[in-house]
Amino acid sequence: MPSVKRRASFLLLLLTSLFFSLPSFAATTAELFSKIEEKKLYADIRWRKLLFYTPKPFSSPRSIFDTPGTFLSPDGMRDPQKEMIALAAAIVLPVEDFPDPEKHALCRFPARSKFLIKELGLAPDTLPQPECKLVEQWKERNKIDRVSLVFSSYFTNNPASLFGHTFLQLHKGKDASSGSKLLDLAVNYAAHPPEDAVGLFYYLEGAFGKFPGQYDVMPFYVKIQEYNNYEQRDLWHYELNFNNEDLERLIDILWELEHAAAGYFYFDDNCSLVILMTLDAAKPNLQLYESLSHPWIIPVDTLKAVTDTPGLVRAIDYTPSTRTKFLERYQQLNDDEKNLVKRIISDNSLLGATKDLNALASPTSKAKVLDTVVELLDFKDDIAGSDLGKTYKTLRMEILSQRSQISAKPETISPRRDDEAPHLGHRSSRFGLGYRGGSEQSIDAEWRPAFHDLLDNAKGFPSGLQIEFMNTKLRYRLDEKDLTLKDFTLIKIMSLPTMDPIIRSPAWTLGVGGRQDTNCGSEGTDTCLVHYAGGGIGETVVFFREHLVLYAMLRADILAISDGYDQFAIEPGITLGSIARLGQTTGLHMSVLPSKRFTSERQRIFHEAKVELSQALGKRFALRLDATYLGDENVSVGLKAQFYQ
Amino acid sequence: MKLKKLIYSIVSSLLMAGLLCSSASFAQEKVKKKKKAAKSEGASEGSGSYRAPYGMAGCGLGSIIFKSNTNSSQSTAVTSNALIMNQLFGITSGTSNCVETPAETAAVERQVFITANFSSLSKEAAQGDGMHLRAFADVLGCADAQTLPVFADLSRTNHGRIFSSEEPTVVLKNYLDVIKANKELASSCERLGA
Numbered sequence: 001m002p003s004v005k006r007r008a009s010f011l012l013l014l015l016t017s018l019f020f021s022l023p024s025f026a027a028t029t030a031e032l033f034s035k036i037e038e039k040k041l042y043a044d045i046r047w048r049k050l051l052f053y054t055p056k057p058f059s060s061p062r063s064i065f066d067t068p069g070t071f072l073s074p075d076g077m078r079d080p081q082k083e084m085i086a087l088a089a090a091i092v093l094p095v096e097d098f099p100d101p102e103k104h105a106l107c108r109f110p111a112r113s114k115f116l117i118k119e120l121g122l123a124p125d126t127l128p129q130p131e132c133k134l135v136e137q138w139k140e141r142n143k144i145d146r147v148s149l150v151f152s153s154y155f156t157n158n159p160a161s162l163f164g165h166t167f168l169q170l171h172k173g174k175d176a177s178s179g180s181k182l183l184d185l186a187v188n189y190a191a192h193p194p195e196d197a198v199g200l201f202y203y204l205e206g207a208f209g210k211f212p213g214q215y216d217v218m219p220f221y222v223k224i225q226e227y228n229n230y231e232q233r234d235l236w237h238y239e240l241n242f243n244n245e246d247l248e249r250l251i252d253i254l255w256e257l258e259h260a261a262a263g264y265f266y267f268d269d270n271c272s273l274v275i276l277m278t279l280d281a282a283k284p285n286l287q288l289y290e291s292l293s294h295p296w297i298i299p300v301d302t303l304k305a306v307t308d309t310p311g312l313v314r315a316i317d318y319t320p321s322t323r324t325k326f327l328e329r330y331q332q333l334n335d336d337e338k339n340l341v342k343r344i345i346s347d348n349s350l351l352g353a354t355k356d357l358n359a360l361a362s363p364t365s366k367a368k369v370l371d372t373v374v375e376l377l378d379f380k381d382d383i384a385g386s387d388l389g390k391t392y393k394t395l396r397m398e399i400l401s402q403r404s405q406i407s408a409k410p411e412t413i414s415p416r417r418d419d420e421a422p423h424l425g426h427r428s429s430r431f432g433l434g435y436r437g438g439s440e441q442s443i444d445a446e447w448r449p450a451f452h453d454l455l456d457n458a459k460g461f462p463s464g465l466q467i468e469f470m471n472t473k474l475r476y477r478l479d480e481k482d483l484t485l486k487d488f489t490l491i492k493i494m495s496l497p498t499m500d501p502i503i504r505s506p507a508w509t510l511g512v513g514g515r516q517d518t519n520c521g522s523e524g525t526d527t528c529l530v531h532y533a534g535g536g537i538g539e540t541v542v543f544f545r546e547h548l549v550l551y552a553m554l555r556a557d558i559l560a561i562s563d564g565y566d567q568f569a570i571e572p573g574i575t576l577g578s579i580a581r582l583g584q585t586t587g588l589h590m591s592v593l594p595s596k597r598f599t600s601e602r603q604r605i606f607h608e609a610k611v612e613l614s615q616a617l618g619k620r621f622a623l624r625l626d627a628t629y630l631g632d633e634n635v636s637v638g639l640k641a642q643f644y645q
Numbered sequence: 646m647k648l649k650k651l652i653y654s655i656v657s658s659l660l661m662a663g664l665l666c667s668s669a670s671f672a673q674e675k676v677k678k679k680k681k682a683a684k685s686e687g688a689s690e691g692s693g694s695y696r697a698p699y700g701m702a703g704c705g706l707g708s709i710i711f712k713s714n715t716n717s718s719q720s721t722a723v724t725s726n727a728l729i730m731n732q733l734f735g736i737t738s739g740t741s742n743c744v745e746t747p748a749e750t751a752a753v754e755r756q757v758f759i760t761a762n763f764s765s766l767s768k769e770a771a772q773g774d775g776m777h778l779r780a781f782a783d784v785l786g787c788a789d790a791q792t793l794p795v796f797a798d799l800s801r802t803n804h805g806r807i808f809s810s811e812e813p814t815v816v817l818k819n820y821l822d823v824i825k826a827n828k829e830l831a832s833s834c835e836r837l838g839a
Contacts, residue, residue, distance in 0.1 A: 178788045182762075182780040221762055221780065229765065367772075374768055386763040386813055400771035404804035410772045 027126040032088040035120045042081040044119070049281040050112050050253065051080060052274075054289070064274065070260040072105065087112055095130045107132035111252035111281075135255050142185065143173035144247055148237040148317070149279070150186070151303050152227040153422050154462045155323070156497050157505055161233055162451060162467045164299040164422060166272045169220055169237055170251075181237075181319070182221040187254060189215050189271040189278075213271060215258055228321045229384035236422055237317035238306060242283060250282035272299035279306070286312070293645060298428050298450060307423040318416040322383070326375040328415040329368070330502070336360070337369050342502055344373050345380075348391070350398050367408040370399050376502070419584070425452070425460030426619050427644040434624070434640030439633060441478040444486070444640065446471070454494065455614035457622065458584040463546055464496035475516075489513035496540045496551050496579075507551050509575075510535040518634065519597075520563035524604060528563035536575060549579045555595070566599040573606075585616035607631065620644045751836045758784050759820070760813040767808045767816075773801035785824070786835025795829055 041047065051071075053061045063070070063077045070076070072090055076083035090105035091113055098104045106113045107130050117127070148169040155161045168187040177183050191213045227233045242250065273289075280286045288305045307313055320328070330338065337360070344353045360366050377383075377392040389396050432446035448471040452461055468489055475486035490512045497505040512533045520528035534557030541550045552575070559569040573595025580588045593608040612626040622642040629635050759766060762777050769775025774797055782788040787796040800807065800820075807819045821837060824830045831837070 178779075178783040180776065180780040180783055182776060183783060219757070219761070221758070221777075225761055225765070371772060378764070378768070383764045386760055388764055388767070388811055400767060400808070401805060404771040404773075404801050407773065407798075407801070409774045 026128075027092055027122055029089050029092055032092065032116075032120065032122075033085060036084055036088060039119070041116075041119055042084040046115065046284050047084065047112075048080055049277070049284075050115060051076070051083060052257075052277050052281065053080065054277070064277070065257065065260040067260050070257065072109075084116070087116060091116065091127060093128065095128045098130065101130035102132065102134055104128065104130040104132075106130055107135070109256050110135060111249055111256055114249070114252065135252070138255075139248075139251060141176065142170070143176040144170045144185075144251060145173035145244075146171035146239060147242050147247060147250060148239045149275070149303065149306055150223070151236045151238070151300070151422055152223075152231070153234040153236060154465065155232045155321070156462055156465050156495055158231065158233075161231065162465060164272075164303065166275050166299050166302055167223065168275060168278070171239075181317070182219070182224060184220040185217055186220045186223045187215060187217050187275075188223070189213055189274045191271070213274065214260070215254060217254070217258075224319060225384045228319055229378065230382050232321045232323040232379065232382070234321050234324055235319040237319070238303070238313045238423070239315040239317065240279070240283075240306070241312055241314050246283045250278070253278060253281050270297060270299075272302040273297050276302040276305060293427075294429060294449075296449065300422055300425065301428055303423050304425075304427075316421065320413070320415045322375060322379045324415050325413060326372065326379050328413040329372040329375050329411065332411055332413070333368060333372060337365060337372075340369050341372050341376065344369075344395070345376060345502070348395055350395065350402070363406045364408040367403065367406045368411060370403045370406075371410045374399050374403070379503070419459055420462070422460050426457045426616075429645050430456075430642055431645065432624075432640045432642040434638050436475075436636050436638040438636030440475075440636050443476045443478065444638065445474045445476075446640070446642075448472070454496070454579055455587040455589055455612060455624070457616035457619065458581065458587075459619075463581075464498045464540070464549065466492070466494040468492045471513075484516055487513070487515045496549055498540060498542045498546045498549055507538045507540045507553055508536065509553060509555070511557075517561070518630070519604065519606065520561060520565065522565055526563055528561060530562075531560040532557045532571075534558055534571075538575070547581050551575070551577050551579075555593075557595075559597070561599070566601060569597045569599040571595050571597040571606075587614045588612070589614075748838065752838050754784055755817060755836075755838070756814070759817045763813045763816070767804075770800040770807065771804045773797050785837060787824070787830060787833065789833070792830065792833045795827070796824070796834070799823060799827055799830065 036042065048061065052063050052065055054064055055061050060078065065071075066077050071083055071086075073079065073082040073086035076086065087105060087109065093104065095101055095104060101107060106128065110132065116122075117124070148171065150167050150169050152161070152165045152167075154164070167189070169181070170185040170187060171181075172184055224235070227235055276288045276292075280288050286309070288302070288309065291305050291308070292301060294301070330341065333341065336356075340353050340356055340360075343356075344350060347353070350357070357366050357369060360369070374396060377389065377396055381387075381389045381392055383389055383396075428450045430446075430448045432444070432448075434444045434446075436442045436444060448468055450469045451467050453466045453468060454464070469491055471487070471489040471492065472485070473487035474483060476483045492509075492511040492513070494507075494509040496507045497503070514529060514531045516527055517530040518525070518527050520526040520530070534555060536553035536555030538551060538553030542548070543550075554572070555575055556570065556572040559571055561567060561569055573593055575591060575593045577589065577591035589610075589612045591610050593610075595606050595608075597604045597606060607629070609629040610626060612624060614622060614624045616622045620643060622644075624640040624642065625638070626640075627635075627637045758781060762781070765775070765777040766781055769778040772778075778797060778800060779788065779793065782793050782796045785796075787793065803823045807823055808816055809819065810816055824834060825837060
């Protein structure tokens, strides 16, 4: 072959191979859009979860977030397709267009971008490659290798705590931490009301969604100070079965949404729900939100959604509150040591106890007493953060000074009681159907949306705490064949502290509601509707390690009576009661409630007494038998079946 | 059924939304005393041996106390500069607003730790053990098997000298002085700062 031809064909071959080995063209928006449409990827449930969409009663599903910047499309909050298209268009934009590469969609929305890239099968080298330094540095610095859902538990003197609260614990890996949970990270979601929010408006604004909610990230030790030390609430850590990909996605989601605010703070958008939805978005096969069984969500319900999912919880850890630590230390003391503790506290000084302290059998014994006292006064003063005390500040300093001279280490305490684990509690709403015989033969139907009374199955609950919302009772009287709303309790709370008398807390109760009263009219025999609001305060006495609790309270109610005769009344009274528990499933509650009703016209004395026996049958059923005395003409016995949902 | 759900959620939310997780935010509270403490942190101490690193003055953390929020079931952590929590630990902001170098990050972490855990640390240092004491050792880089017992013992035997003040900043300075004066700890603890 002539050499010119050879060279020419070689050149042709070279040019051709060069043409085919040119770098692939960058992905175009047209290509992305057609792939998206082909797969209808915007309808994928995982995409909706990443956008935090929830079903709405009167409209199509919508995101709980509405802050500008949470979505690329102006309709992103309600249109998953538009948002996906906007994201696709944004991720192919050249990096040069962004003076700050962190503003590029691939850096701003790492979770959504990675979803799109993976599901569309896009090759990374066909896309822009901005340097997303901040998130990478954060991941590198913290090396998160596990995540737990943390639940802050109950405290008897704070009935609102009965609903609990959930937040996340991001555990740092071994290379980033020595393993102390204090140095892990807490991720909390909460409303951030403006500083001038006040009082009643605060409640109403909260109810109608005026406060933006937001994620906060902080060292875990802040939460320990807040919950364990300031609020006296134990922490239960439920470690989740998340793999590395899930953890990466979780961090990416928190990154995308760190400044996102959920503007609508309805009851069904509260913080525990957002945390639950965050878990759903991070781990694709989770359906925690769908598994919730009521439209209203109590934080402990979200915890149960997690623990009821097989294989999701790997391990359970526990961090005790100051109160729990004190009770445990106190139990470890002998009688002499206990008496010393009592004396030091009541004196608010070490002076009177010094001789006896130094006469104790060993320095270890003295250390135990001092450790117990300091725990008690930390509990009494709710010592947390930088606070060094109010009432007992000087005593605390003296105790620590003496303690530092003893080399004995503090006793180890392992106060965790697995049968009090909050996820074991019965479900939050309760239905009841029963028959009542005696002076008022009737069939009663009852519904209580939330939450727990003194006779419900005690497993997973603290003893002596009752909180009930919107307890509704309908009564169908068999003799008169009429159906009435017998009772509506807007709220009823009862707190019966069952601790050793060393911690003196009063027993108290509070109740607001309405009921059908049979003591109306001039003769006091008519039936009418009575609205009441009132409360009481008193004492409890505990026997047999809380198996028997006696309480006595002084009460007063304000009544609004609609019988055309009296208008208002004040009704002071006394309540004496006893609760005997045989294990967590059986309880007997006896009470007498004499009272005197004062109206503008006259006064009447009322007697009321009740004996109620409750037997739980597993976690979802219970039977109740009661005998009620409301006056000589009004004695009845009832049997009720209850179902928890 | 949907209408029922709506009614339930409205009525329930009137009652419960106010109680549930309304506020665990970090409120900014300009308390004069705390501001003073924050300022002194940025300036040199009299002895000149402890000087807050560059940039920290703007992130001064005088103290952290907790306040009950009577309107909700949560409390509020009140600092003299509300920004520090999310600036330091927030995912997007990192430490970029407060500090310039890793050494300063360590300084801020020491400061925040001792302030937030002050009461617990004072207790556990006197006891010679505890999870706060061990975590503080970790923050200072004194947490390995040989160093930790020395650290714990030194904390206990010097408790009076270290916790001679109610101001976390001063206590931190005392603590670091005591540690650096101990030959073994001065060489084995990794994050004591200058």
